[in-house]
Amino acid sequence: MCGISGIYNFDRERVADEKIIVQMANKIQHRGPDDAACYVDGHVGLGFVRLSIIDLDHGMQPFFSPDKSIVMTCNGEIYNYKELRHKMEAKGYTFQTNCDVEVIVYLYMEYGVDFLNMINGQFAFALYDKKNELLFMARDHFGICPLFYANLDDAFIYGSEIKAILEHPDVTRKIDHKGLDQIFTFPANIAPVTFFDDVRGLEPGHYAILKNNKLETKEYWNLDYPTSNYDYGNKSEEYYVENLNDLLLKSVDYRLNADVPVGFYLSGGLDSSMIGGMMRHIDKDKEFNSFSICFPNTENKDINEQRFQRMLSEKVNSKHNEIEFRWDNFESKLRDVIYYSESPLKETYNICSIALSERAKSEKIKVVLSGEGADELFGGYAGYKFDGRREGNIGYKDLEHLREDEVRKKLWGNPDFIYEKNENEFRETKQALYSSLLNKSYKDFDCLREPAIDHARIKGRHHFHQRSYVDFKLRLGGHLIADHGDRMTLANNVEGRYPFLDVDLINFAKTIPPSLMVKDMQEKYILKKVAEKYVPSQIINREKFGFVAPGSPHLLRTNSEWVNDLLSYDRIKSQGYFNPDTIERLKKMYSRDGFILNPPYDLDLLIIVLTFNMFIDVFDVPNAS
Known part of the structure; x- marks a missing residue:
């Protein structure tokens, strides 16, 4: 993983400012502390910071075409680069390094933008084609690697993180009220929306071309589940178990490729335990570090998963690192998390996430594998079990239900799809929270007035696939692999890799019958069958639960000065975003x-308000106007 940034001035006589490009790159140096580069060619400038993982001595970017007419910087990994490299070498291309992302330059030369459908990886890159005078950018299928941009009147600014873009003097820090409304409504912001008016996020599975000073974004991949009339055939359960096993092993093997030590996060649950078990299956001799958060002193002993973490570590013989987590220095830790997340928070668990990567860094581990994506793909949340029971039991609807139907139809294209809560009812809560100033323009930023997803992607799909698609779009990309994943690992110079988020694996998994995902009210049934080879039965059969970090009720009871200040009546009133009486x-x-x-049934409204006010401080955001 690395960090990229750049400037494209629309006036071709205006030379890109090298000083600003260096400042932008320096702002994201945590993504790449090993080296840095700045490339300027007239009105275009590219910044780069490197985290050395593959070809440590020769993998420095930018990469160029032989005639120097194409220049490219990339954040991420191309996992099938060896196969693609052999293919391009057979066509006569000569590589200068053993670095995985060099292949992007030659693939573009041969296939243009269509090569995006050939690569398997996690990536966000920017490629400047001087002959065709265009800037070409793309983001991986699932949005593992972030990419943000500001399309201003005079220039186009981009970066791996928003804080790099904010270094450009023409980018404002004004809040996008729709971003605020989304954080109350959904698990996270939905790209392209961010918290800043000037800054957009390139959507997962999309590319962008800037040519003739005009930006065009296009989708090249999306999760496309089969329609309800899809013929799954007469394939046996064993067929799905064997193929899923093979593809997941291949995915893990891909993600073990590194010229630095690789470790894994171990929660004690099914998904991370499977990853650890498969790593040991693939390599019987290598030493792997595992990293776990444990809570030995908590009053609720159920949340301490130490027993299961140690059980898996002993089975795979990993060098186990336990972080006994304590909530001291809460304020400074929370501010750090908000700085790296570039977002207010809906819960404080990210403090645990950043503690994991801090320990990985101290152990000199630059790459960690993690289990994100399994719940969204294989049905690991309660909603997947209960959707089937709700189906066909709609019954009589009163006026309030009919109003809710209208909102759901707008959001999902399906009035019977229930995601997390009654959105129309919660709309009133949000309006009570917002200041009179924001409520004057509420219709302009009310995120319930427009689709949250592409309706066509869930229309006519099985209810399991509907929920999975929505979770992928709303929960996974913008939250679990963003503020929980990418931002928290790279805050400490560590790259996170996610074997469940492999395009070949997912293209197969979407053909597995839903009846094998949730069977007899058992979530992730098919995944548990695969896990039997690698994970102790005590872990496979244990009840799933989610750890809940201390929220605003706990913080209020501490009567801390910083909490009281952030939520004080005068401060809330002067900032102008929220109603101080509410x-x-x-x-x-x-x-x-x-x-x-x-x-997850009750939303912690005050933790969002509190961390939003921290966010205002951290990023020097102006008061509402």
Whole structure:
């Protein structure tokens, strides 16, 4: 993993400012502390910071075509680069390094943008084609690698993280109110929306071409589940188990390719345990580090997964690293997380995530494998089990239900699809939270007034596939592999890799009958069958639960000065984003003896407000206007 940034001035006589490009790159040096480069050619400039993982001595970027007319920087990994390299060498191309991403230059020369359908990886790159006078950018299928941009009047600015783009003097820090509305409504912002008015995010599975000072974005891949009339044939359960096993092993093997030590995160649950078990199956002799968060002193002993973590570590003989987590220095840790996430938070668990990568860095581990993506692909949440029971049991609908149907039809294209909550009812809560200033323009940024996804992708699909698609688009890309994943690993110069997010694996998994995903109310049934070869039965059969980090009720009871300041009446009023009277009522409610929130059913409204106010401080955001 690395960090990329750049400037494309629309006036070809205006030379890209090298000083600004260096400042942009320096702002994301945590993504690439090993080396840095700045390339300027007239009105175009590219910045790069490197985290050395493959071909340590010769993999420095930018990469060029033989005639220097194409220049490219890339953040990420191309996992099938060896196969692609052999293919291009057979066509007469000569490679200068053993670095995986060099293949992108030659693939572009041979196939143009169509090569995106040939690569398997996690990537975000920018390629400047001088002959055709265009800038070509792309982001991987699932959005593992971030890529943001600001399309201004005089220039196009891009970067791996928003903080790089904010270094350009023409980019404002004004809040996009739709970004704020989305964080209350969905698991995360939905690309292209961000928290900043000037900054957009390139969507997963999309590429962008800037030519003649005009930007065009296009989709090259999307998760496309079969329609309800799809013929799954008479294939046996064993067929699916064997093929899924082979593809997952291949995916893990791809992600073990590195010229530096590789470790893995170990939660004690099924998904991370499978990854660890498969790593040992593939390589019987290599030493692997495993990293776990444990909570030995918590009152709720159920959340301490130490027993299961140690069980898997002993089975695969990993060098196990336990981080006994304590919530001291909470404020500074939370500010760090917000700085790297570039977003307010809906919960504080990211503090645990950044602690994991901090330990990996201390152990000199630059690459970690993680289990994200399995829940969204194989049905690991409660909703997958209960959708089938709801189907066909709609019954009588009163006026409130009919209003909710209208909202769901707008969001999902299906009035009967229930994602997390009653959105129309919650709309009133949001409006009560917002200041009178924001409510004056609420219709302009109300995220319930437009589709949250491409309706065509869930129309006519099985209810399992509908939920999986929505989870992929709303929960996975913008949240679990963004502020939980990429940002928290690279905050400490560590690259996260995700074997469940492999395009070949997912293209097969989408053909598995839903009846094998959830069977007899058992979630992830088919995945558990594969896991039997690698994971102790105690882990496979244990009940799934989610750890809940301390939220705003806990913080209010500490009566800390920093919490009181962030939620003070005067501060809330002067900033102009929220209604100070509503915040006061919430503070009283959350502070009552015995008051508890029950995630995921109850949303912690005040933690969003509190971390939004931290976000304002961290990024020097102006008051609402």
